[in-house]
Amino acid sequence: MxxxxxxxxxxxxxxxxxxxxxxxxxxxxxxxxxxxxxxxxxxxxxxxxxxxxxxxxxxxxxxxxxxxxxxxxxxxxxxxxxxxxRPNRHPATSRKQTVDDIQINARRINNGEAVGDRWLFGDRAKNLVESGLVTMERIEQLRSALYEHCASVYGKERALKLRNEWFA
Incomplete structure (x- = not known):
């Protein structure tokens, strides 16, 4: 739990x-x-x-x-x-927030700043690429860098498990 x-x-x-x-x-x-x-x-x-x-x-x-x-x-x-x-009951408000989040994280990625791994996988990564603000090539570079960092910190076995979770 x-x-x-x-x-x-x-x-x-x-x-x-x-x-x-x-x-x-x-x-x-x-x-x-x-x-x-x-x-x-x-x-x-x-x-x-x-x-x-x-x-x-x-x-x-x-x-x-x-x-x-x-x-x-x-x-x-x-x-x-x-x-x-329940929160986020107003679609217009939540959509605007999503656009702001995309712009903020796209700027961070393009400036070489840190972003959460959730922005490199799944719907968030897809939304970044679809917005045209970040390329898929850049997302792939960051995914590789994240994997290499995890491998150096946790070892390759744990990094592979994490990688599988990211793509699940």
Whole structure:
């Protein structure tokens, strides 16, 4: 379990401890566990990558404020609030941010400055090349340099594993 998942799980656990399990699950620990995991899955589906714990607190606070009882919420209730509160709900805003990110990282690459490896692989690299601001040849040069650096620091075996993860 990663940090994001652990944050969300911790907030959810505290929330559920303050509420009563549904009456049909009161004496069934496995059913309670399954329900809690289902609620966690829903929260993780909509939680942001950063600040997931704080976001989860806000979602569950809104759920609690709309509740009519002190029982656990049903999955649909949590999902409706989580959907409404998910980040990046406005496509125009997120698209503009993506364009800014592309321009910033293209400038860094062309100036020989450091960029995160996520800009050298996958959709981000594709977007950089499609923007015309960076060539695929330059991306390939940086990929090779990153591999060589990892090989010198971690050894070739670990560098090969990392390379496979980058292209996965």
């Amino acid at each position: 990663g940090i994001r998942e652990a944050e969300v799980a911790q907030v959810l656990t505290i929330f559920l401890e303050r509420h009563s399990p549904p009456t049909n699950m009161r004496n069934n620990k496995q059913a309670q566990q399954d329900e809690a995991e289902h609620l966690l899955d829903v929260l993780l589906r909509y939680a942001p990558q950063e600040g997931a714990g704080s976001w989860t607190k806000l979602v569950l606070k809104a759920v609690a404020e709309n509740a009519k009882t002190r029982a656990w919420p049903i999955v649909r209730e949590v999902e409706q609030v989580a959907k409404a509160m």
